[in-house]
Amino acid sequence: MRKTLLSIAAAGGLTALVAGGINAQGGPPQLPGAVDASRVTAGTYATDASHSLVGWKVNHFGFNDYFGIFGDVAGTLEIDPANLNAAKVDVTIPIASVVTASAGLTEHLMRAGANGGNPDFFGPNPAPARFVSTSVHTTGTHTAHIMGDLTLNGVTKPVTIQAEFSGAGNHPFNQRATLGFHGTATIKRSEWNLGGFVPLVGDDVELDITIAFEKQ
Template sequence: MRVRFIALAATLAIATPLVAQQAMQTPGAKDPARVVAGSYSADPGHTLIAWEVDHLGFTPYFGLFGDITGTLVIDPKNPAAAKVDITIPVSKVTTASAGLTAHLLRAPKEAGGKPDFFGPAPADARFVSTKVVVAGDKAKVTGDLTLNGIKRPVTLDVAFYGAGKTPQQMGGKDNIGFEATTTIRRSDFGVTMGIPMVSDDVKLKIAAGFTKD
């Protein structure tokens, strides 16, 4: 009898945390039925743009833009009519190298000269959508990207990541998230320093989170 009791207690000790773990679920899921129509604001703490360039043909190099703001208007019954307007603070660019980050934002050496990259007081970049073509849970979102004072059309390959409502202790608001990728040429935006030793092509990988207003 004692052996059976010990075995039962051991089984319960193992099963209880497993049951509790199974009962817990993330508030968001990749379920289009969870998308609520309306206007959303970008979550600056969870909206990120990672950029990647080729360095000398030896290795890729990565950097990051954060603190992104903007808006999304979406209706799951008509996703092709969605509108997105995003602002990226170029001045907050970051890399793993303090020296490189400083170089990206360094003033030109000559008075009145052109900075190597963005300069010490770069204007915010901005992407404003102009067209959305939907295919299942993916879409091609075309828009105007303004960077370094130059506007060019850019198309993003966008994938729906998840939607749902946060717990009440986290605000209890509807959220939606996407992933997106594209490649731009920095020379199109007047950033030509180091080409081709540092690639003209810049790969962008975007995580975009939005909270309903």
């Protein structure tokens, strides 16, 4: 799923960059981002919202999985390479702009409850979700566990994201120092009062996160 998300997010810009580099240099260009921790500088970063996504996957009746994407993730990262465990993350995910490959599925996710009852899933005009880190524990050279509170559907509960540093360098267009991360987490949607059709539709929701942060 990560490859799918990255392809959606980067296809247009990467195609243009590759074409321009080949024409200018006569060969494949050097990518500006690299998995090199020495490129990370301390400071406050903001998401590149156009290229930051949270994907989700849930099982359907035990037959197969279906999935969707939240885009335009906004927020900040405070980081100091000399003290990574003091890093802070605060991001907001616009639930109302969920994207799926099926108009029918998207409509059902946003549908009001029947006869004034609770909706099956998000319902119309859902509030954005927000994740605020409470601690960070490094687990390897490029990996960490980010513990924090996820507020979704009016409920706040702790979530741990398994994060992996995926690249750093200067953005090729605006020249800002940029960091990239991938992350995964699994939540039980019923704990956020989103338990429609459980267990026929799976309670466990797998989250696949890809976020770029630009230095401010």
